[in-house]
Amino acid sequence: MIPTIAEAAGLIAAKKLSPVELMKECESRIAAQNGALHAFILETPERALADAKAAEARQMAGTLKGRLDGIPIGHKDIYSTAGIRTTCHSAQLLDNVPSEDAVTVAKWRDAGVVLMGKLATHEFAFGGPSFDLPWPPARNPWNTECFTSGSSSGTGAAVAAGLVLGGTGSDTGGSIRGPAALCGIAGIKPTYGLCSRTGIYPLAQTLDHAGPMAWTSEDCAILLEAMAGHDPSDPGSADRPAPRFDLAQDWRGRRVGLIRHMHEVDNPVSAATLKGINETAEILRKLGATVVDVTLPSLQEFNAAGWVTLSGEAWAVHEEWMRSQPLKYGEFLRGRLALGGLLSAGDYIQAQRQRRDLIARSIAAAADVDLLLTAAAPGEAPKIREVPKWASLEKPNFTIAFNLLGWPALTICTGFGEGGLPVAAQIIGKPWQDGLVLAAGHAVERENGARAKRP
Numbered sequence: 001m002i003p004t005i006a007e008a009a010g011l012i013a014a015k016k017l018s019p020v021e022l023m024k025e026c027e028s029r030i031a032a033q034n035g036a037l038h039a040f041i042l043e044t045p046e047r048a049l050a051d052a053k054a055a056e057a058r059q060m061a062g063t064l065k066g067r068l069d070g071i072p073i074g075h076k077d078i079y080s081t082a083g084i085r086t087t088c089h090s091a092q093l094l095d096n097v098p099s100e101d102a103v104t105v106a107k108w109r110d111a112g113v114v115l116m117g118k119l120a121t122h123e124f125a126f127g128g129p130s131f132d133l134p135w136p137p138a139r140n141p142w143n144t145e146c147f148t149s150g151s152s153s154g155t156g157a158a159v160a161a162g163l164v165l166g167g168t169g170s171d172t173g174g175s176i177r178g179p180a181a182l183c184g185i186a187g188i189k190p191t192y193g194l195c196s197r198t199g200i201y202p203l204a205q206t207l208d209h210a211g212p213m214a215w216t217s218e219d220c221a222i223l224l225e226a227m228a229g230h231d232p233s234d235p236g237s238a239d240r241p242a243p244r245f246d247l248a249q250d251w252r253g254r255r256v257g258l259i260r261h262m263h264e265v266d267n268p269v270s271a272a273t274l275k276g277i278n279e280t281a282e283i284l285r286k287l288g289a290t291v292v293d294v295t296l297p298s299l300q301e302f303n304a305a306g307w308v309t310l311s312g313e314a315w316a317v318h319e320e321w322m323r324s325q326p327l328k329y330g331e332f333l334r335g336r337l338a339l340g341g342l343l344s345a346g347d348y349i350q351a352q353r354q355r356r357d358l359i360a361r362s363i364a365a366a367a368d369v370d371l372l373l374t375a376a377a378p379g380e381a382p383k384i385r386e387v388p389k390w391a392s393l394e395k396p397n398f399t400i401a402f403n404l405l406g407w408p409a410l411t412i413c414t415g416f417g418e419g420g421l422p423v424a425a426q427i428i429g430k431p432w433q434d435g436l437v438l439a440a441g442h443a444v445e446r447e448n449g450a451r452a453k454r455p
Contacts, residue, residue, distance in 0.1 A: 001454065002029070002162035005219040009067035012059055019059060019070030023052035023114050026072040030116065030163045036144050039158035041077055041135045042085055043117040048072070051114040058112065067222050069112030074158050074167040077118040078125055079105050080199040088201050089121045091134055091328045092321060102199025103234070104168065104210055104227045111226045116164050120154030125170055125203045126314060127333020128153065129384050139384065140183060141455040142421045146381040149178030155213045156183035160455055166214035166223050172203045173310055173392070174376075174399025176211050177426060180411035181377035184422025184455070186441060187213040188220050189399075191431045192406030193238035195224075196231030204313035205236065207306070207403040216451060217412060217441030221245040224434065245435040247442045251287040256440075257294030257369035263378075266299035267395050270379030273423040276414025276448075280425045281373055283447045284440065294372060296365050297358050302401035305358060307393065308343060308351035309404070315340030332389055355404050362405055371440055372428040374398055376411040380421035398426060408434040412441045413450040422450075 002025070003011065011017035027045065034040050055070035064070075075081060078088050080098035087093045101109060109115070120138040122128030128150045129137040138153040140146040141161035148156045152169030156179030159167055169176035171189040180187030188211050195210040202208055212223035229242035258281055263269045269277075281291045315322070318329075318337050326334055366372060375398045388394065402409040409428045417423050427444075429437040445451050 019055035020052045039154040065112040072114045074119040074164045078201040103196035122151035123333045125151040130330040147384040149182040151175040171209045177411040181424035182381040184413040188410040204310040221438045247439045249439040251289040254289040255369040259374040263375040272417035299396035303396035305354040306400035311340035312348040376424040376426035380417040
């Protein structure tokens with residue numbers, strides 16, 4: 001069984017696990033499984049071996065940098081990697097080789113991670129699952145006929161299958177939390193401004209978040225500590241000290257708001273998903289928290305403002321190429337970007353007015369709770385060939401609300417549905433309460449048993 005980051009870090013520190021051996025185990029799993037999963041679009045074996053040997057030398061010398069030293073990871077291919085091709089899974093950037101690492105990539109590099117390669121994404125984090133791109137879409141390791149969700153599709157698949165112990169994701173409307181839900185792992189969209197986006201290709205800059213994905217909430221906490229911190233080159237970065245998370249919380253006196261209407265009325269979820277949400281609430285109640293119902297604005301209101309904002313800002317990023325070389329995009333992304341080009345300035349301004357109203361109403365509704373709880377996805381992963389182009393517009397999703405708010409939100413696996421695929425819950429906190437969100441996820445994972453089963 002592939003270890004968690006926390007487990008591997010302990011073994012490496014005790015000199016009971018060689019970083020080189022761990023890297024080779026991941027390498028063998030990639031060789032055996034990536035042909036079916038398409039999680040990696042570029043493997044970096046020479047870099048991985050060099051990273052692992054350097055970590056092992058520090059291990060032997062007693063100079064390990066911390067818990068990430070020697071840990072095999074992958075980067076979503078919208079994260080710039082110096083000297084290593086970064087394509088955004090698109091023909092537009094087929095030969096793009098950055099000269100600098102993204103700030104978050106550099107932070108993990110300096111923490112001693114072992115880079116196994118670049119991971120599949122939806123094209124420019126928006127167009128997928130697409131079958132007309134230079135690389136195929138990632139597949140769900142629980143059933144390769146099924147969708148991973150997106151856009152951090154390769155990271156979701158690679159972590160779930162144990163090809164890496166953790167990886168980077170980005171989240172503009174749910175692109176960390178969706179793949180975490182369908183692939184049965186943990187993934188956190190941090191508070192807006194906690195992690196730098198410099199060197200990460202933008203989609204919609206007022207909604208874009210960078211964050212980690214891993215098998216457990218504890219592993220996400222380890223990764224996020226190493227990613228976070230102020231970056232003056234990112235205008236959205238908050239000037240706050242990098243956090244240190246304490247996952248051993250006393251839940252007595254804490255209040256959890258169950259946003260029942262989102263998953264029972266606004267977009268009714270599967271029976272297994274509902275069961276997992278209710279069991280998550282019950283675990284927190286048994287640990288001492290008080291669980292109450294909370295009513296936020298509807299998912300439909302959040303999705304209307306969110307998708308106008310996302311589409312308009314994405315068009316602004318891609319307008320030049322859409323006018324000069326649109327056929328270099330896949331058909332899914334080309335259509336989605338074109339929708340943004342049809343919006344008026346008035347549409348965008350009205351969405352921002354609505355966003356301010358939604359924020360004010362949400363702050364008021366959540367005033368007397370510490371955490372919120374709802375679904376992360378409606379159910380198990382659908383078949384990848386049956387995902388409609390406009391799926392995000394057909395039914396409101398559970399995630400873009402918290403991009404609009406900028407609040408931290410974590411997906412955890414809560415069990416499995418009738419088809420044997422993972423189902424999930426979403427735990428949300430107030431701004432800068434990322435540690436409390438992760439502590440809740442950690443507490444629930446220790447009780448619900450879902451981390452015992454790998455695909």
